[in-house]
Amino acid sequence: MKTDATPRTACRACRDGADLDFSFTMAFQPIVDVANARVWGYEALVRGPDGQSAGSILSRVTDETLYRFDQAARVKAIELAGRLFPPGGDTKLSINFMPNAVYEPAACIRASLEAARRVGFDNGRLNFEFTENERFHDIAHVQRIVTEYRRQGFLTALDDFGAGYAGLGLLANFRPDLIKIDMDLVRGIDADAGRRTIIAGINQIARALGVAVIAEGIETAAEAEALHGLGIDLLQGYHFARPALEALPPVAGFAADGAPVKRVA
Template sequence: MADYSCTSCTLIPSFNEQGDLLFFSDEITIIDCLKTRFTVTFDERTKEVSLSYRSKEEAKEIVTQIEEVLFTGTDRPSLFGAWRDREENQVSSWVLFPKFKKRIQEHIYLEIITDGLFTHHLQPIFSLHTDRVFGYEFLLRPLEGVLHFHPGKLFGMSQETGLQSLLDSQARRSSIRAGADRLARGEKRFINFLPSSIYDPHHCLETTFREVERSGVDPEDLVFEVVETEDIKDTDHLKEIFNVYRNHGIQVALDDIGSGYSTLERMEELCPDYGKVDRGLIHNCFADEEKKKKLEAIREKGEQLGIELLAEGIEKKEEADFVKSLGFHYVQGYYLGKPNYYPLPNKTTKSF
């Protein structure tokens, strides 16, 4: 029998125009139903059912029909799906049918993730001490002239299909390569990552560290930044991730401090090298007494813990001036520079 466990960030074979859809279930009645209702090949050894398809559209029709036959009402049978690339004779990772169906239906996004068909735009981060560019945040964007997509939908689709770890791994390594190509040594590269995509940091981050070495990037130029889009219930696990990064000479940052799950308590518990303060707190902070108090409290906590603070979402000079007066270290936002493919040309300084 095949291994039906999650393969996390493992690369999977291409979903080509022709191939085989494979299905397995511990419920023998489900297999019998597939054998009765569809033209299939049944493997007595593995107990797997395979259906041939001659186009991606036909594959989409097949999974839709299977859903209509098996997933009726509230019934949710335990059915796993995968596909086989005939050219390479490779089988994709096995996942439960709902995720498998989504992979087939959204095969364009699947291709973007598996083949890494994206690039990165760089948004400058300025030092308030030197008025110069300190580094850049790497933001995932579509490749020009290839397959257009909205980054938010791509990440949403990766979660729905169980490909979040693969996309996160691909994006980390792609960012490292982009930084090696476009930035000089000494310029910081802030690279986002999702904690939930890293199950075992010693194993899952191995390809990331190999990419750092292969690209000739100085680990001290890297800052891996937690994307706080979800409640991190296992703080100890995130601490372990931070420790693994730091053991390789890489710094870490916590995003969206002051909003959602990134509270002062979380900042104290994790003690990152950099704390990025939520743009919601920064917007018109110079004219809002409540925001001023919150930012002052964050500044005090950051100073106490030795965390360097970065204000995100700076859209006005007054916002930059105010956080500078508080003692913040860095600023980032459209007032200073929008994300672009290339680093800022001839504009590495800014007066605050």
């Protein structure tokens, strides 16, 4: 989403900008570690209060409410995780964020830090996922975000790797803790030697850089087995569980503690 707001305008929007005229909540989808048969973490996904799609919510976000929404979404995800996640564990919470909605990294993360302290959620369990739907015009700004988030103890992940602009250039510039391979590369990998070669190469590069790899969008057991065979153990997709509204969906055969599922979106 584009925004032409200046840092001064963004500051006012974060602090006392236009109120959101809509409600939203989060659904959670597990990311599993197939090597250790455990749930590694959960991604928080924006939904309407009754399970409406993320698109229906994001379509209501304007330039004037972009900063307020980004802050509110982070806080909502952390507060729900504080209630749902087992205390004292190391299960990660992945939160999507928009780099264009961060005008100054240290200032814009304050609400997230306060929410984490309030619910007793350790910073080291927070993973912030960023993606590039449009080419970044200020690489240095995004690098400052990644640096500040690491200073705070957070993990960072480059989402949708292999799609659009989210490729090797961003990996070289930002060196996140994780990359998430886009589902379009994963789809049908068990029957496509070319896709297996590409993903094997991505995994080799990531390992050489000390970057972990998550593959998302897995829909079949055959895709999961093919990825595991390539050495990728962190997997996410409908094959394991669909997102659950304000709940942690169980994954058969994978160890995790969580609240019972209320409803699935």
